[in-house]
Structures are given as C-alpha cells and as structure tokens.
Amino acid sequence: MNRTYFKATMREISQSMGKFVSIVLIILLGSLLYVGIRSVGPDLNQTANHYFKQQKLSDVKVSSTMGLTNRDLTSIKQNKQVKTALPIHMVTLQKSRSQIVSVYGYQKQAKLDQLKLVSGKLPTQANQLVLDIKAKENGYHIGDIYRLPKNSNLNRRKFKIVGFVNSPQYVSSTDRGTTNLGNGTVNYFAYVPNSTFKQKVYPTIAVQFKKSSQYAAGTDSYNNYIDKQKTSLKKSLSKRPEQRQTQLQNSAQAKLNKQKAKIKQQEKQLTKIPSGYQTTKTKAAKRKLTTAKAEIKRAEAQIKKIARPTYLYNDRSANPGYQDYFDESHSIAAIAIIFPGFFLFIAILITFTTVSRMVEKNRREIGLMRALGYTKHEIAMKYIVYTLLAGILGAGLGGVLGMLTLPQFVFSLLSNNNLTAFVGVIPWSYLAQTMIAGLVATLGSALIVLTINLREVPTNLMRERAPKAGKRILMERITPLWRRLSFNQKVSYRNLFRYKGRMLMTIVGIAGCTGLILTGFGIQNSVDDLVPTQYEDVQHFQALVTVKKATQRIHAANISGQKSVMAKSITARPTHGTANDTVTLIVPKATANFSQYVTLKSVTTGKKIKLSDQGVVLSEKLATDMNAKRGSLVTLQISGKKVKAKVTGVTKNYAGHWIYTTKSYYHHLTGNSAKATTRLVKTNQTKKAQREKLSRQLLKENGVLNVSFPRYAASALSTGGLGSVVLIMIVMSGALALVVLYNLTNINISERMRELATIKVLGFYDREVTAYVARENVVFTVAGIILGWGIGLFLHQFIMVKAQTGSILFPMTIHYPGYIWSAVITGCFSLFIGVLTHYKLKRIDMLDALAASE
Template identity: 65%
Template sequence: MNKTYFKATIREISSSWGKFISIILIILLGSLLYVGIRSIGPDLNESGNQYFSQQKLSDLKVVSTMGLTDTDLSKIKTSQSVKSADAIHMTTLKKNRDQVVSVYGYQKAAKLDKLKVVSGHLPRQGNQIVLDNIAKADGYKLGETYKLPNNSHLKRQSYKIVGFVNSPQFISSIDRGTTNVGSGTINYFAYASDSVFKQDTYSMVAVQFKNAAHYAAGTDQYQRYIDQQSDQLKNSLKGRSAKRLAEVQKPQLAKINKQLKQVDAQQTQLTAAAAAGQSAQLTTQQAKLTQAKQKLTKARDQVQNLAKPTYTYADRQSNPGYQDYFDESHSIAAIAVIFPGFFLFIAILITFSTISRMVEKNRREIGLMRALGYNKMEISLKYVIYALLAGLLGAIIGSVAGMFTLPRFVFSLLANNNINDFVGVVPWSYMGQTIVAGLVATLASALIVLVINLREVPTNLMQAKAPKAGKRILIERITPLWNHLNFNQKVSYRNLFRYKGRMILTIVGIAGCTGLILSGFGIQDSVNDLIPDQYEQIQHFQGVATLNKASQQIHSTKISSQKSAVMKSVTVRAAGSNSNDTATLIAPKTGKNFTKFVSLKSASTNKQLHLSNSGVIISEKLATDMNAKVGSHITLNSDEKQVNVKVTGITKNYAGHWLYATKAYYQKVMPVKFAATSVLFKTNQVKKHQRTNLSRTLLKQDGVLNVSFPRYSVASLGSGGLGSVVLIMIVMSGALALVVLYNLTNINISERLRELSTIKVLGFYDREVTAYVARENVIFTIAGIIVGWGIGVFLHRFIMIKAQTGSILFPLVIHYPGFLWSALITLVFSIIIGVITHFQLKNIRMLDALSSSE
C-alpha cells in the first residue's frame, strides 16, 4: 500500500512537472534571497573582524602635540586596561609636486598593525623600503631606487623598493588621510626601518586593550568596551600634559638662561672696560650684546608661554575606510531585515494557495480512497510527501545557494577596501527560518485542506463541487455601458468578480512583486541622492581651508565667495546617557550671508531656521541619536572640557553630524577663545585636476595649513556592496514576478479547464480563447501594478528608515523612472506568460476535460 501511494505521488509530480517545479522555484527564490541577503551583513562583519584580528589592528592610537616619550610609553604599557603597546616613528613629506607620503618606522618586533605583503618582502636592512600597494599606480616597481627629499627626520634619503603592502590602518583602498603638507592629501604610505629615524620622540603609540578580542569589530559592544578602556587609559596619563610641558621647557630654559648669564657677564666686562676708557669700539659691542639679550629674553618668554601639549586618543573609527566599511555592512543588514522577509512572505502566500488548490482539486480522488477503505493517515500521506518534497527541496537548495552565492558576490564588488579574504558564517538560524517557512507554505497548507476535506463523507467528496453562482456586477447595472460591451468582455468582467478569492490572490501576488521591484529602485535613488542632496540642498560650500591665523582670508580668482568660521570636531553626549557621537561644530564669524554656505531648514516643517545667541542648531540624525528636541540640552566635550548647550533648532541633514552656533553663543559657552581659523569657500573648480591645482595655489599662501573638499572625500555607499544588493533585489524580484505570474496563470487554467474547453467546442479560435483569459490577466496586472506602487513606496520608506546607521540619514525619494521600470518589468513578464499560456490553451484536450464528472 505504501509502495502504491509512493507511486501515486511520483505520478502526481510527473503529470504536473510545471506546477511542482514552480512551487520549488518560488520557495527556492524566497529562501535564496532571504538567507543570502541576511547573511551579507554578518559575513562582511566577520570578514573584517578576522582581517583585523590576523593583522593585529590596534584599538587606539595616542598622539601628543609635543610628541611622546619613553615615559609616556611606560605609563601606557603599565595601564591596567592595556594588553600591549608599540611606539611608532612617522613623518609626512612632500616627495614631489604631485605626491605627499607618510613614512612610518618598521619594527620587526612590533606586535600591532602588522603589514600584509602584496608582493616582495618587508624591510630587512636600513636601505630598504616598502610602499603602499596603491603606489603602484604611480609607476613604482620592485627593485627601483626610491628617493625622499632632505629632511631633519630621516638619516638617509635613498632607498630600494623591496615590497608593496597593505596596512590594516587603512581599510579604504584610496583614502590615506589629510595633512598640512603639500596638497593637503596624503597619496600613500611607506615603511622604512625604524633605525633610519632621527626623531627624539615618538609620533604615536598604538594600543591594544585587554579582552578587546572578545568583542567583534564594528559592533556597538566593541565600541562601548573601547570607550570604557580609553577612559581608564586617559586616567593613567592624567597630569602628563603639564609634566611633558615641563620636560620640554626645562632644558630649553636652562640653555637660554645659561646664554643670558654669559651675555650679562660680557656686558659687565664691557662696562668695566668702558669706565677705564680702554676702547672706542666698546660701544658697538655693547649694542650687539643688548640685541642678543633681547632675542634670548624673547625666546625665554616664548618657551615659558608654551601651551600645554594636547593628548588625543584616536580609536579605529578615525582610520580611513574603517567606519565606511561597517556603515555599509550595517546598512545592508538593516535592509535585509525587511526586504527578504516580504519577498519570502509573497513566496509563501502563492505557494500556500497553490498547494491548497491542488489538494482541493483532488477531492474526488480523496473521496474514492476513503470509500475503498483507506484511512485518513494513508490518504494524507501522498500529499504530505508531495508538500515535504517541494518545501524541503526549495528551502534547502535556496538556503544553501543563497549562503554560498550572494554574500561572496557582494564582497567581490567591494572594491573600495583592502579586505581581500572572504570569511563566511553558516547562517543556521536563517536557514532554519526558511525551512520552517517553506514547510508552512507547503505542508501546512496541504494539511489544512486535508483536515477540512477528510471531515466530509466520501459520497460528498466524490461529487464535484457546484460552480459558484453568477451574480450581477456593478458595471452590469450601468445599462448603456454594459450594452456596448461584446460577449467576451461581458464574460471577462463577470468572471473577475465571480471569483473574488482568485482576483485578490492574483492582484496581491503581482502587487507584491511590483512593490519589491519599485522599492529596489527607490533604495538605489536614495543612496545615489545622499551626497548630492547633502552638498546641493544643505551645504553649498565646496571647500574648507584651515589657517594658522584667525580670520585670515584666502586669495584666488577661482574662489567666488568665502566665510570665516570656527570648524572643529566635538563629542556630543545626551543628558544622563553614556552614548556619544562625534560631530562637527561650525560657528561663522558673522551670520551675514551664511545661508549662501549652509541652508538651515527645519526637519519637521522645512521652514528656514536662523542662528540664535541662545543655543545651537543640530542636524536631524544627531537629534535622533541624542533623543534631543527643541529646548533640550546636550553635552559637548571639546578641548578636554565639557559644556552644556541648548538646542534651539533641528535642521534637515543627510550625511554627518553637525552643530551650528553664533559667535556670541560660542564665546559664551566654549572654554576657548573664538578663533575663526577655517574658511568655507565656494568655487566652480570641482573636477579632480581643478581641485588639485586650487589646493596647490592656496597652500602656497602664507598661513594656509590645509585645504579639503568634503563632498569629494566622502565614499559613495552605492558604489560597492549596497548598490550590488539593490541590483540583486531587483533581479530576484523580477524572477519572482515571472514565477508567480506563471503559477497563478496555471491555477487559473486548471480551475477553468471545463469552461475553456466548452468555449473551444463552441467554435472559439485559439487566439480568441487566449484573449478570453489574457483580458482578465491584463486587468489583474494593471491593478496589481497600481497597488504595488503603493506597497513599494511604503516598503521603501520603511527600509530606508531602518537603514539609517551612524551619521547617515537617507533622503526618502523614488524618481519616476523607478515607477516606470517596475511597471514595465511586470508587464513584460506578463506578456511572456501570456505567450506561454497561449500554447497551453492550444493543447487543451477538450474531450477529456468535458467528460462526465459522474
């Protein structure tokens, strides 16, 4: 009996391969996208975490404006929170007109920030050097002589290139940071033996904290732990600023005082000689000694008035490309929460309907089996096997395919970072969820219909269900319109509303697929518009120049306007909270024409905001993170002091955390004097070579320390992983639309086989029969597209709000081509299915379909 039922199951599958495969494909596509997309974020995180762990990336770097000494290194190493620390020599040089290079000291015994060799080998002798891998683009090759300009930091200027490397300090494949040397942008780094450095102090100390490896890189848990350990380290170095100043001042003052004593002694001798009338030249010598004494006195005053050195603590987020990598990963993970879930929901909905209708179709067979004495369990076995096969095959194949394909594909497109080794994590939970979903869609639907049917007596089951009674529809009551319709049109409209369940299912299926496609295009639009909207709608300045003197002007015919301002980085903390964000504070010297440089518009009303002497205006995402509202107070940590400021406005903003204040309010609350050492400037020199030339021109001017172009230093999120995920979602949604349309059309034909056979017998041509069915499908498709647009808009908004990570706030926009393409893709697939349907209808065996059901 079991063998017979097994054969019956095989026969059921073989007689309807299209339906069986379509069920598997729907579950497979849903599982593939769900597991694949949801795995991307964790896999990217793990790949980054493994890379940083292998290369021993430091958790923190300590830097001082007066350099670091062995005393600083000792205090850092003995801090309770520190596991290991490496002192690093480094100097940044202008190699030639077009290149700025940061040269680091290489120590074979160093435990942190280990270099990864791309080609060649690491330095083994003092005359050897390795270059950043991106330096290959400038034509450097292994074995060549590499020359640096004369400088006071290195013992030699000529080296042999022995290798090209990547450093875990630079995750970005293009960004190497900024400097006050040359064009202001570091082109690449180099490592030479530590023995060639002549520096008396260290440029920085790399730190690794105890137990930091217990937390995965890029996670909130890791960052909170690092913040806690950083606070302990700061306590260990508390007081070092004053002592370091004394260490610098003491030898210099001793030297100057000794020279002053010598000058005083010489003056005393000259005075005695002059009193004795020994020489007429004594007056000239005494004038020279007076000038020397004035210079020494001035030098002593300068040394005595030296500012205390500032100790800064830069965690991994300050490494070029580090935060961009994890922000992109987090954005993908946020999108993966809803999109694949909705995709899988549509797949389950269609599969549930397909399986339940298949069982319902076999009512007569079930009744016959019961009449022959088979029990309910035996009868159910056939459908359970069918459903299990379809559900498990679809879910397992889809899950495995998704796990092995999509994350690797996205990782391969991340060309803007130096992490080359993909590390995948087996997503057991996601795979389990898809298998459960697949079984719910197949097995559960089969069991529900079986339970309902097996309650009926065999005689009722063996009788065909009476067709649903026809009813007059609303359009039929409009007599003039109804009379103008031909017979086929009247039948089509009656059928539309006669089978409301089928109509709703078809519209929902098409609408779901259209909505998925539209939301994919919308995500792409939001990502692509992020940077342009930020720097065209919000911040209108193209560049920022950092100056040595406050309120200094820059000069160039290429600059159309400029605004002096304070522009500094501050740490923002919400009242009564340990969470904090890094933000940029801008305080213009005058508020006049500030709107030409920054548009401050209310995030809620879009009305113009104005700077106030009673508080600060903050960006929208910062307000969200700090849970701040107009009238709230937040804490700023700047220049090693904390100040409380009032929020007077929340402005629309897309990229970065920003605060804006007037000069008066800045002077009122900040611990340091207002010094407008930054200049925001507007220019039409935005092409790469134009920006480079303008930077060179400005940096030649006295007092200009750095020039940057913020818009062009921001990485585009859509260029790598996120863009590829959107492409995958659009393609997969299209594929789902194709399979869903095919499946729904098959259901439609199988349920109406007798009806379609009847009209063929009545003399309808094949094209007329196809039009008879296609007319309904066209109406369903158009209705589904319209409903799908609404679903897509909602889905896009929900996804983009979830995808807001770090300081990013995506513009909620879908451009009209997205609506057109989503409709066009759905229509094209509908036409393809229409062609397939035409050939299916041609091959209907009318006599079999019309044979007696008794």
C-alpha cells in the same frame, strides 16, 4: 506507504511537473534571497574581523599634542587590561607638490599593525623601504630609488623600493587620511626601518587590549568593550598631562637657568672692572647683558604659558575606511531585516495557495481512496511526501545557493577596500528559518486542507463542489456603463468578483513582486541622490581652502565666490547619554549671504533657519544621534574644553555631522574669538583636471595651506555594496514575479477547465477564450501594480531609515522611472505568461474536460 501508493505519488509529481517545479522555484527564490542577503552583513563582518586579527590591528592609538615619552609608554603598559603597547615613529612629508606621504617606522618583529605584503619583500636593510600599493599610481616600481624630502626627524633620505604592501590601518583602498600639508590629502604611505627616525618623542603609541580578540570587530559588543577600556586608559594617564607640562616647563627652565648662570658670571666679571677702565667693548657687553636679561624675562613668561598637552585616544573608527566598511555592512544588514523577509512571505503565500488548491482539486481521488479502504494516514502520506520533497528541495537548495553565492558576489563588488580574502560563516539560524518557512508553506498548507477534507464522508468527497453562484456586481448597477460592455466583458468582470479569494491572492502576489522591484529602484535612487542632494540642496560650495591669516582673501581666476568661516573639528555628545560624534563646527565671519553657501532648512517646518546668537544649529543625523531637538542642550568639546550649547534649530543634511553658529555665540561658549581661516569657495569648473589645476593655483598663493573638494572625497560615501544588493533585489524580484504569475495563472486555468471547455464547445475561438482569461489577468496585473507601488513606498521608507548609519542620512526619493520600470517589468512578465496561456488553452481537450464527474 505501500509501493503502489508511492508510485502514485511519483506519478503525481511527473504528471504535474510544471506545478511541482514552480512550487520548488518559488520556495528556492525566497530562500535564496533570504539566506543570501541576510548572510551578507555577518560575512562582511567576519571577513574584516579575520583580516584584523590576522594582521593584529591595534584597538586604540594614543597621541598627544606634545608627543609621547617612555613614561607615557610605561603608564600604558601598567594598565592591567593592556596586552600590547607599541610606540610608533611617523612623520608626514610633502615629497612634491602633488605627493604627500606618511612615513612610518618599520619594526621587523612588530606585534601590532602588521603589514600585508602584496609584492616584493619587506625591508631587511637600512637603505630599503616598502611603499603603499596605492603608490603604484605615481609610477613607482620595485628596484626604483626613492628619495624623501629633507626632514629633521630622519637621518636618511635615499632608499631602494623592495616591495608594495597593504596596512590594516587603511581599510579603504583609496583614502589615506588628511593633513595640513599641500592639498590636504595624504596620497600614500611608506615604511622605512625604525632606525631611520631620530625623534625624541613618539607621535603615537598603538594599544591592544587583552580581551578585544573575544569580540568581533565592528559589533556593538566590541565597541562597548573598547569604550570601557579607553576610559580605563584615560585614568591610567590622567596625571600625565600635568606631569608632561611640568617636565616641559622644567626642561625649558633648566636651559634658561644655564643662560642665567652665564649672565651672572659675565656680570661678576664686568663689576670687577673699575668704572674708569671701562672701554667701548665693556659698555657694549653691558648692553648685551641688559638685552639678554629682558629676553630671559620674556622666556620665563613663555615657559609659564606652556599649555598642558591634550591626550587623544583614537579607536579604529578613526582609521581611513574602517567605519565606512562597517557602515556599509550595517546598511546591508538593515535592508536584510525587511526585504528578504517580505520576499519570503510572498513566496510562502503563493506556495500555500498553490498546494492547498492542488489538494482541493484531488477531492474525488481522496474520496475514492477512502471508499476503497485506505486509511486517512495512508491518503495523507501521498501529499506529505509531495510537499516534503518540494519544501526541502526548495528551501534546502535555495538556502545553500544563497549562502554560497550572494555574500561573495556582494563582496567582490566592494572594490573600495583592501580586504581581499572572503571569509564566510555558515548561517545555521537563517538556514533553519527558511527550512521551517518552506515546510510551513508546503507541508503546512497540505495538512490544513487534508484535515478539512478528510473529515467529510467519501460520498461527499467524490462529488465535485458546486460552483459558486454568480452575483450582481457594483458595475451592473451603473446602467450606462454596463450596457456598453460586450457579453465577454460582462462575464469576465462577473468572474473577477465571483472568486474573491483567487482575485485577492493574485493581486497580492503581483503587488508584492512589483513592490519589491520598486523598492530596489528606490534604494538605488536614494544612494545615487545622496551626494548631489547634499552638495546641491544643502551645501553650495565646491571647495574648502585653509589660509594662514583670517584677513587673507584668495584670488584664483576660476573662483566665483568665497565666504570666510571658521571650520573646526569638535566632539559632540548629549547632556545625558554616552553617544559621541566627531563634528565639523562652522562659524561664519558674517552671517550675511551665508545662505548662498549653506542652506539651513528646518526638518520639522521646512522653513529656512537663520543663525542666532542664542545657540547652535545641528544637522539632522547628528540631532538624532544626540537625541536632541530645538531647545535641547548638547555638550561640545572644543579644543579640549567642554561646554554646553543650546540647540536653536535642526537642519536638513544628508552627509556628515555639522554644527553652525555665530561668532558671538562661539565667543560666549569658549571665551575665544572665532578665527575665520577657512574659505567656502564656489567654482563652476568641477572636472578632475579643472579641480587639480585650481588646487595648484591656490597653493601657489602665499598663506594658502590646504585645498580640498569635499564632494569628490575619495571614499567618504562608499555605497558600492548597497548598489550590488539592489541589483540582486531587482533581478530576484523580477524572477519571483515571473514564477508567481505563471503559478497563479496555471492554478486559474486548471480550476476552470470545465468552464473553459464549455465556452469552446459553445463556439468561442481560441483568441476569444484567451481574451476571456487574459482580461481578468490584465485587471489583476493593473490592480497589483498600483497596490505594489504603495507597498514599495512603505518598504523603501522603512529600509532607508534602517540603513542610516554613521553620519549618513539617505534622501527618501524614488524617481518616476522606478515606477515605470517596476510596472513595465511586471507587465512584460504578465504578457509573457499570457502568451503561454494562449497555447495552453488551445490544447484543452473538450471531451475530457466535459466528461461526467459522477
């Protein structure tokens, strides 16, 4: 390209700076959202993965109902895939009525689950401890004296607080797990020197596998690898339950044998005493021996009943907040599959139209250049440079800004976790995709139009294309309606259908932006409605109370109703497959009035489901995970026993995995009676202070072991990150709507300059000229909004299905304010563009616009 032609290209850009900037902005907005939102999921995963590797978070924790010994530790270490196995001392204590603390043994050179110091220092002496950063909520400070309640597992109770820490075992900043003590919720954790413990067995052994670091945490590849290694670990310990049972029985029998030996010795001594010399003491001793023999027989019977211990293998998903974090990340990634792509598609579509119209407008100039002897290549270079600059600037800036800003912004709003150091990755593939998309929209459209135009001879190019002929439209055939329209209205409606391509493109552009805005509001509605829908439409109780005896009733003044049920945590998986879910099994003592506490409604028919003695009712998300439907069989593991249950129904449910059945069918499955030691409690007093007061009242009652309020659980349904993405989507969609409307209106005016100048010459006032154009834009906007609502409904449905993870099923709701706001935002932007259009139309030079084109 010679210097003169290059200057002409720069002049083209400077003279149409508004158009050039609008093209760059559209591509920039599309690229920014596409790269930014698509990067959020991978960046959140990378941040967590970096933190877990840095703190050496264990992969699996092995535990047993009878505790673990050094033989268990040796068996684990002998597994060839195990890199590190660390025995952990731990006990959960009730420090006060309102404080439950999990106390761990601190090992200075611990190779797993290393603490992250927040303030102070780590313990260096036997009388020092560090507390969870969350313990600050209870008023503790560095230097305070901390006293633990008396416990047989500890040889020291008094400590000095030397620091506050975070643990990689607790990803959530609020949730510290559950317990059978107090109100059922652990408030915080503490680490004391390992020497403080005098436990003979280990509650837990933490395990890290050799190749786990090769996989990113939270990914399917990592989860599949861990599942495989858990199976291998179970094989390594397959003989241990029986061995442990034998060991416990032998140990108990050995103690009993010593007692038996003493009794035999005493019997021998008593038999040596002649009957005539037996005293009252001798007779009493004989009675004691008889009683002791009976006790030994009972003890021997008890020894035989010592059960085989159950070994549990909990992976990271059992850690408080771990699965919630990755579920949220996956939900954002699911949104990123469709929303940014559709956003970018709208941007590309509008850009393609803008660039092609720009080239088409310069037909005369292209013809003149051809007549002056410029080659097709030289002519094309002007538009190639123009569109390359716009495409590269828009896609490049947008992609880099999206990568650097949106993921960190979303991460900063995730306040419900202990991960503080953001670690991003460069999304090369997304950057490349958006660059290609940007160039297709700009350079591609220019090349297509140039190829078509450059095939024509210069004389044809130098002539203006003949305007499209007007045609009768459908409205003209409705004579009563057509007669009532003014001349200006008739012209406007004819123009609408005269330029069908322009009409379609404008409506699609507006509809796309409206649909994106509505989708954003819809996602927010679904997220906000999750908890209320679950606990108002499905589960109608406010509290779960665990009692010691199944016959016990609770009598707090503020309780309006209670239902006796058995609530048990079990494992479910399909008969064919590898899926595995932790489920809450609910078995009511009586099915009468159960619907007042839980509404069971069929997913397919919407009718209420009654509990049957023939099978179980599954919650909807669980049924999806299990690939089960009515009539299917699912495998349940109840108290270590595997049983196959028939599905008699699938019920609507939005949070958690639940199975409901009758006590008769439970007995049929397990052979055991259902012990209804849980109460579903109704109360109208649900404010925090009221809940705490009720909890204190209930725990004062004899036999009440636990009180919890599921609806208000700390972080079980964390969706803060999703909400921040929604905010970004709404703002970005609004910005795109503004630029799209401006661009399309600008194209409309520039293409019709002679037409608009003509009607000004004919005597139309400025307001009438504006109305002439604005009337078309109003119709386009209204049509675009209505079509956009349909697009928004589809996008919302698609995204919320993809966003379902773990035990979460989002309600498919969009409230009417979402429709109103999406229309109002689009309408306001259209009005704003209308005002700009008015001032632009006032400045039309009639002489220049009507100058001869030949």
